[in-house]
Amino acid sequence: xxxxxxxxxxxxxxxxxxxxxxxxxxxxxxxxxxxxxxxxxxxxxxxxxxxxxxxxxxxxxxxxxxxxxxxxxxxxxxxxxxxxxxxxxxxxxxxxxxxxxxxxxxxxxxxxxxxxxxxxxxxxxxxxxxxxxxxxxxxxxxxxxxxxxxxxxxxxxxxxxxxxxxxxxxxxxxxxxxxxxxxxxxxxxxxxxxxxxxxxxxxxxxxxxxxxxxxxxxxxxxxxxxxxxxxxxxxxxxxxxxxxxxxxxxxxxxxxxxxxxxxxxxxxxxxxxxxxxxxxxxxxxxxxxxxxxxxxxxx
Amino acid sequence: xxxxxxxxxxxxxxxxxxxxxxxxxxxxxxxxxxxxxxxxxxxxxxxxxxxxxxxxxxxxxxxxxxxxxxxxxxxxxxxxxxxxxxxxxxxxxxxxxxxxxxxxxxxxxxxxxxxxxxxxxxxxxxxxxxxxxxx
Numbered sequence: 001x002x003x004x005x006x007x008x009x010x011x012x013x014x015x016x017x018x019x020x021x022x023x024x025x026x027x028x029x030x031x032x033x034x035x036x037x038x039x040x041x042x043x044x045x046x047x048x049x050x051x052x053x054x055x056x057x058x059x060x061x062x063x064x065x066x067x068x069x070x071x072x073x074x075x076x077x078x079x080x081x082x083x084x085x086x087x088x089x090x091x092x093x094x095x096x097x098x099x100x101x102x103x104x105x106x107x108x109x110x111x112x113x114x115x116x117x118x119x120x121x122x123x124x125x126x127x128x129x130x131x132x133x134x135x136x137x138x139x140x141x142x143x144x145x146x147x148x149x150x151x152x153x154x155x156x157x158x159x160x161x162x163x164x165x166x167x168x169x170x171x172x173x174x175x176x177x178x179x180x181x182x183x184x185x186x187x188x189x190x191x192x193x194x195x196x197x198x199x200x201x202x203x204x205x206x207x208x209x210x211x212x213x214x215x216x217x218x219x220x221x222x223x224x225x226x227x228x229x230x231x232x233x234x235x236x237x238x239x240x241x242x243x244x245x246x247x248x249x250x251x252x253x254x255x256x257x258x259x260x261x262x263x264x265x266x267x268x269x270x271x272x273x274x275x276x277x278x279x280x281x282x283x284x285x286x287x288x289x290x291x292x293x294x295x296x297x298x299x
Numbered sequence: 300x301x302x303x304x305x306x307x308x309x310x311x312x313x314x315x316x317x318x319x320x321x322x323x324x325x326x327x328x329x330x331x332x333x334x335x336x337x338x339x340x341x342x343x344x345x346x347x348x349x350x351x352x353x354x355x356x357x358x359x360x361x362x363x364x365x366x367x368x369x370x371x372x373x374x375x376x377x378x379x380x381x382x383x384x385x386x387x388x389x390x391x392x393x394x395x396x397x398x399x400x401x402x403x404x405x406x407x408x409x410x411x412x413x414x415x416x417x418x419x420x421x422x423x424x425x426x427x428x429x430x431x432x433x434x
Contacts, residue, residue: 039348179346182346182348185348199306204306204312205348289306
């Protein structure tokens with residue numbers, strides 16, 4: 001097969017037309033996605049949108065039913081060692097061996113990774129205030145997340161995959177996790193791929209985002225592009241309208257009478273010209289928050 | 300250096316950083332020759348992507364507010380303040396233009412607009428004084 005991505009720097013994750021069905025339910029629907037090397041990639045979606053299913057494919061825990069998936073250019077199902085050895089992973093339910101103590105968990109995980117950095121592991125353990133003698137089972141939710149993060153980070157992976165890393169955590173632990181994401185990519189060339197439904201944290205740390213909904217990617221772009229390419233415009237028409245007149249790039253529209261508010265995909269200038277062309281006056285034109293963009297995209 | 304980022308704001312994060320540093324320079328809370336925190340340090344402190352801070356510093360450099368020194372870090376320039384003032388005047392002019400356009404559309408004449416501006420200024424000063432005395 002010829003290489004479909006003939007770039008010098010090959011993307012770290014390449015998903016092509018991936019479909020996954022569980023019984024009659026379609027979890028991933030003809031999904032394609034490119035995650036470039038370096039930076040933080042945020043996967044945004046609600047519950048059941050397909051985030052975890054996609055991540056399980058990336059880790060080789062699920063085999064593609066149709067379509068293909070490459071991580072570091074390799075098939076994670078056929079090359080589990082070549083792929084997983086270079087990934088740090090924190091699952092949403094943070095499944096750690098409960099019977100171990102923290103120091104045992106660290107030693108145990110270390111055995112799997114030739115690149116394990118014991119000094120860094122110890123630094124993280126201290127920073128996270130984890131008691132080496134504590135039983136994993138007895139850890140609080142936040143400490144458990146920190147322990148999971150420690151073992152995901154200490155082999156300095158090329159790719160850090162985090163599934164809903166801060167769900168159910170207090171702000172202090174969330175900050176640790178986001179801080180770890182930031183420090184990871186400050187190390188040159190590393191990539192973070194994380195899923196979240198907390199849009200404020202995605203907005204803070206992600207360079208690029210993809211919106212996933214019902215197993216499909218609705219939008220993928222850099223954070224700046226996304227913010228710059230969506231506007232909310234309120235238009236006034238010469239007379240009351242029973243239906244809002246069509247405007248290019250409209251994602252959502254609400255209002256009534258002579259005044260309608262459009263959420264649009266496009267730049268201010270071009271939308272203003274389009275509004276003029278349908279005989280409307282722009283009475284308000286503003287940017288949107290990531291929350292608002294997300295909602296308009298999945299409606 | 301005190302910067303506060305909010306994500307509920309529609310202003311992109313890099314621009315919030317740019318605007319607040321401009322403000323700090325204009326308010327003399329950052330003075331010529333003062334060093335800004337390294338990108339990585341500020342990124343960790345504000346919990347934002349380092350590329351966002353890098354972009355903010357680039358914009359500030361283009362605007363002449365800060366300069367990169369080869370071996371050291373990023374410093375506030377000597378021209379920082381007057382440029383920041385020009386910038387502030389530019390922002391205010393845009394707002395005033397909008398206000399005037401709306402006043403015209405709503406058939407409110409200039410004298411009434413000016414009267415209203417004075418009135419609002421009095422209200423705001425009173426409430427600010429009250430805030431200060433509450434502290």
